[in-house]
Amino acid sequence: MKKIFTGTIIAISLMANVQQSQAQDFEEVINSGIGDANTYLRNYMDPVASSIGNGLANGWYNTARPHKTLGFDLTFNVNLATIPDAAKTFEFVAGDYSNVELVDPSNTTLPTFVGGETNQQLVISNDDGIDGQGQFNQNIVAPSGILADLDYPGPLAIPTPTIQLGVGIVKSTDLIIRFTPQINVGDFSFQSFGFGVKHDFKQWIPGMKLLPFDLSGLIGFNRISTNYQIDEQAGQFAEFGASATTVQAIISKKLLFFTPYAGLGFNIVRSNFAMKGDYEFSGDNETYTVTDPIDLTFDGSGGPRFTIGARAKILWVLALNIDYTIQKYNTLSVGFGLNIR
Template structure:
């Protein structure tokens, strides 16, 4: 669990911890303007947010057939929403910035969180008041490097674990609960909550009840919150929230111990990263600046249509292994192991 939480909180470490090697670039971006800093960091962190959000949307089902009343399953899934190679860079769009421009670069592409190093430079420009006098200024800084994650062998993904309990209630309906109580590891804390409903709608369509397959609809909502305490005494902390709403139509067919299944639907993914508290940059210099809550970024655009295909295999009387693959903006592999009592 400690390793998983550390991976999920990696973006917070890299940006919130101002003791890192990227501290100077980060402080300079903050000084250019809070709006410019938030715009830049939104593009820089987007692969992490999108991968985690799409991972949350997976693992809700491994069959279209709901449980009988009071039947249940307890399933542990690990979801890997693969970050595409194209996400290692983002385009710097000059019109989105007020006091920041790109210089000394052959194109407008800069590394994201997952990308590599860059020789590109940014220039902060504007006016500044010192001792009652207003001065125009220009300051060149190196564009922040990525962490070289895209150079690692194999697909790159943020692992997203889910633990869920599904219980059959009435009218061929499952109620699904995901819950992780708050877990604290050093300066990190992690918690999650999710709720879903799966319902057999074939029973309501005349004639379809006799067809030899199961057909259900699912709606699920999942949210996680990861917090990193920067300085507890100063009440400085960073927080990453991600939520995913999934709407699916599911079809499956049980063949002895093997159940293939497929799903078609849509994801709605929302993520937010914020740094809270009061911060002082360039302390003790004429350029000292006090900033409250310097970062508040809402990520969007990671959701959309999705198609899933997979299979569940009974490996013992009540144990089942499931594997599926979802085609979406960030294609996702899910692997799960569950205890099933029909």
């Protein structure tokens, strides 16, 4: 079981530095029942899923000016959605659980995946068992966060790389495509797809075309999917997906080889994680099987956003860009690309 839950944590976090001992903690949380285990793991994993989702919403633009027809840019971005300090812990709400209690109910703060160590104990008392199987009565130490084990410099963020092609079509409009074919590395597979449209709406407002800046609207959607084969022969695997929809108003001003820009809008971010297959668990002196034990949905980390940044042209057709977005998970984006107007 330890291998299974270590793989699960790796799949959702895209990190490999997790102690094997924490996997046992999650096996014991599962013993509380599928409903309680999903509630606990949703709170525990939410910051990682939210960081990845917010990262996907960034890097769509580095200017408000669309390309001329058949002009294009090919841009690679790395987005770092910073996990706020408030997300390092979560509040244990007793009413959300049927079979899990705190030994010390006066302290309801527990670490998330990105939190630190804890000595807080949980009481698991499940006389009915899981799906009518197994009985559990035990005390366990609540799972600690990874920051207890990682010496991570600076704010914690999950890097989210994107590569996209933007092409000018008609009426000062860019069609933007993000695509990564399925990549398989060992037991992992990864793929992504996204599309967006940027359109100059100054042209439709009388008199505004004469103003000395560019003004556009953008809508973009991006989704990634990962799969981790826990035991291929047994049909056991974990899957993680994240999607982000962003709507933006963008303003920019070209100054020779330097273009400052800003954007205002909102994101809709959603992620999901599931463990599929049949798994064996050890109860009080017995072994039992649970099918598809984990199915989590994460949302609510989107919302309004404000971006400010700049692009610098190098050697006429190459460009560097950097911007910072203020949102629930503040995000730094750095990009490099080929740009043909």
